[in-house]
Amino acid sequence: MGKSATQLISIYKRLWAHFGPRHWWPADTPFEVVVGAILTQNTAWTNVERAIANLKKDRVLTPKKLYSLRPSRLASLIKPAGYYNVKTRRLKEFLHLVMEKYDGSLKGLFKKETLSLREELLGVKGIGPETADSIMLYAAGKPIFVVDTYTRRIFSRHRLVGPDISYGDLQAFFMKNLPRRPKLFNEYHALIVETGKRFCKKKPLCDMCPLKEKGIKIS
DNA sequence: CACCAGGCAAGTA
């Protein structure tokens, strides 16, 4: 076992001991995961919750219902999540794929092999690497590690990687050094986000962080 | 008031 692998496991254990299981993704259905993944792009989750609540209240949180909504109506429902015009287009782009190619069923889409599913998701305008990987791991259950702002921030501050590491390289760092188990990837990313939200914001609270003993200098 | 949040695409040089 390499040094990086040992460190990654050690950090995971420490976070899990501190926070316990996260039960991610916070959603009732795979489709809700997809919608949440798009709505949370560069946006606080509390705002996404309001938007999702609006969709549930009007009982339109299914692919067919959302696809049939007028864009102006969808935009007004998701308004609390911000970027509502952009995100309306992005949801519609994804729904168009599901409706036209998979008969409105996520099941069909998620039957694809991991790599071809990733390519297909990345082909949708508005779905980038993090959104695609969140959908794959948390909606489709594929063994893909999700990288986000917090991941880069936490692991570069602890000097396991450089601060400007690319998405792909950071993802590979985790996937090469951890057993490829969806359950582990699920829990690890969820723990990273919890740590990020609480302690590793742009203005860090490193004294409080469960990783402080391994911790290093921060700017 | 300023700054930030679980990105992404499009524009510029």
Next chain:
DNA sequence: TACTTGCATGGT
């Protein structure tokens, strides 16, 4: 290729 900018609400 490598920056830069627009998108927008709600919390601190």
